[in-house]
Amino acid sequence: MIAPEIQEEELHAFVDGQLSKDRCTTVLAHLGQHPREIVRLAAYAAQKEAIRRQLDAIDMPDGNEATVALQQALAERMQGRPYQRWLRRVAAIAVLLSAGWWANSLYHQYLADRLPGVLVEAAQAHEIFSKDRDRPVELTAAAEADMETWFSSRLGKLVEIPSLHSLGLRLVGGRLLAGDDGPVVQLLYEHQDRHRLTLGLSAELVDGGTEIEVVTLGGLRAGYWRGGDLAYALVGPTTDQELLVIAARLGAGQPASRL
Amino acid sequence: MIGDLPHHVAGLRRYALALTGSRYEAEDLVQETLTRALGAAHGFRNGGNLRGWLFSIMHNAFISNVRKRRAAEQELDDGLPELAQPPHQLDRLEVRDVLAALSRLPEAQRAALVLIALEDFSYAEAARVQGIPIGTLMSRLARGREALRRAMGEDRPLRLHLVGDKS
Numbered sequence: 184m185i186a187p188e189i190q191e192e193e194l195h196a197f198v199d200g201q202l203s204k205d206r207c208t209t210v211l212a213h214l215g216q217h218p219r220e221i222v223r224l225a226a227y228a229a230q231k232e233a234i235r236r237q238l239d240a241i242d243m244p245d246g247n248e249a250t251v252a253l254q255q256a257l258a259e260r261m262q263g264r265p266y267q268r269w270l271r272r273v274a275a276i277a278v279l280l281s282a283g284w285w286a287n288s289l290y291h292q293y294l295a296d297r298l299p300g301v302l303v304e305a306a307q308a309h310e311i312f313s314k315d316r317d318r319p320v321e322l323t324a325a326a327e328a329d330m331e332t333w334f335s336s337r338l339g340k341l342v343e344i345p346s347l348h349s350l351g352l353r354l355v356g357g358r359l360l361a362g363d364d365g366p367v368v369q370l371l372y373e374h375q376d377r378h379r380l381t382l383g384l385s386a387e388l389v390d391g392g393t394e395i396e397v398v399t400l401g402g403l404r405a406g407y408w409r410g411g412d413l414a415y416a417l418v419g420p421t422t423d424q425e426l427l428v429i430a431a432r433l434g435a436g437q438p439a440s441r442l
Numbered sequence: 443m444i445g446d447l448p449h450h451v452a453g454l455r456r457y458a459l460a461l462t463g464s465r466y467e468a469e470d471l472v473q474e475t476l477t478r479a480l481g482a483a484h485g486f487r488n489g490g491n492l493r494g495w496l497f498s499i500m501h502n503a504f505i506s507n508v509r510k511r512r513a514a515e516q517e518l519d520d521g522l523p524e525l526a527q528p529p530h531q532l533d534r535l536e537v538r539d540v541l542a543a544l545s546r547l548p549e550a551q552r553a554a555l556v557l558i559a560l561e562d563f564s565y566a567e568a569a570r571v572q573g574i575p576i577g578t579l580m581s582r583l584a585r586g587r588e589a590l591r592r593a594m595g596e597d598r599p600l601r602l603h604l605v606g607d608k609s
Contacts, residue, residue: 191580191584192577192580192581192583192584195580195583195584195587196565199558199565201564201565223591226591226594227587227591230540230587230590230591230594231555231558231559232559233539233540234460234540234541234544234555234556234559234560235559235560237539237540237541238456238459238460238541238556238560239456241456241459243452243455243456243459243465243468247469249473250451250469250472250473250476253473253476253477253480254447254448254451254476256476256480257447257476257479257480257483258444258447260480260483261444261447261483261486262444
């Protein structure tokens with residue numbers, strides 16, 4: 184009796200338990216006449232089991248906090264819960280993660296909501312927009328008066344665009360961002376040596392004082408403080424010294440522990 | 443169904459580990475997958491196949507990362523390069539034999555083997571995850587398994603077994 188032709192893929196389906204019953208019978212008959220094939224299929228089955236076993240045996244932690252946060256956000260999202268404030272925060276974290284901020288301990292503060300929104304938004308906006316050499320801003324410096332009117336009306340506070348010329352910083356322009364705690368203004372400045380700084384402004388109530396608080400965000404330095412009606416954040420690839428000088432120029436107090 | 447998410451994420455992590463060969467990159471890939479899933483969650487229908495959906499997202503994320511890396515180097519076929527790659531970083535992990543050999547397979551074959559072994563995907567589901575026809579999946583599976591068998595030297599002791607069986 185000549186067995187119907189057996190396809191190679193049927194042998195694999197046999198190994199994987201995905202072959203129909205009647206074809207199984209045929210394959211078994213085929214194997215009975217071809218012992219070499221039995222050895223080959225046994226090797227496939229063994230390697231399949233070994234792949235599973237060895238991958239299972241690798242000690243994999245349950246995932247770091249970013250993964251857990253994303254997982255929770257996804258679960259809630261898919262359960263149709265209302266859009267939550269911190270979901271946006273998770274998305275923001277994802278942006279920062281992809282920008283290489285991952286290993287930073289600031290992330291914890293970030294999740295714990297201890298960093299002011301103005302800093303978070305300014306840092307994100309800096310990461311996203313400042314590298315754009317063609318169109319980094321919505322409104323250019325030429326529209327400074329328009330920007331002041333627009334930003335003042337959106338923030339509900341008087342916004343004056345600071346001149347930092349004396350520090351070698353030229354205004355590139357600005358844009359309005361949608362922060363968790365209300366609108367945030369991003370002003371982008373460029374130094375003579377081409378590095379760029381973001382100044383964030385918002386009308387949110389920020390914990391902390393009028394002295395600048397300097398933190399590290401991955402490769403960037405950032406500072407934030409409260410001044411008058413506004414919360415300020417400065418972000419850029421810069422030195423503490425430059426941050427402190429600029430902040431002082433903008434009216435921030437100097438940290439007691441520095442200088 | 444959504445209650446299975448942690449289980450699926452654990453599976454994604456193992457799949458990512460097999461694909462990338464490093465815990466660090468695997469976790470990155472898991473996060474990228476979850477981020478993409480968050481963005482696409484509105485398109486997922488209740489009662490749909492959550493596991494398949496997530497694995498597809500991961501597969502696409504992985505492919506696009508590989509493509510970015512290799513864009514300048516070589517032309518790509520219908521999904522993943524079939525050319526043999528140099529051994530990748532799985533060696534860094536303290537694992538033996540099968541995983542080390544697996545890591546030397548072309549990514550497309552490795553992906554097929556792992557999906558079938560790890561998650562017990564049906565062929566149809568695994569093909570959907572990878573966005574390829576079943577026939578392509580089967581040929582990758584067959585080539586991958588045979589390459590792995592040869593790499594592990596399991597084709598050599600054959601004669602001994604046979605002599606024993608036949609006598």
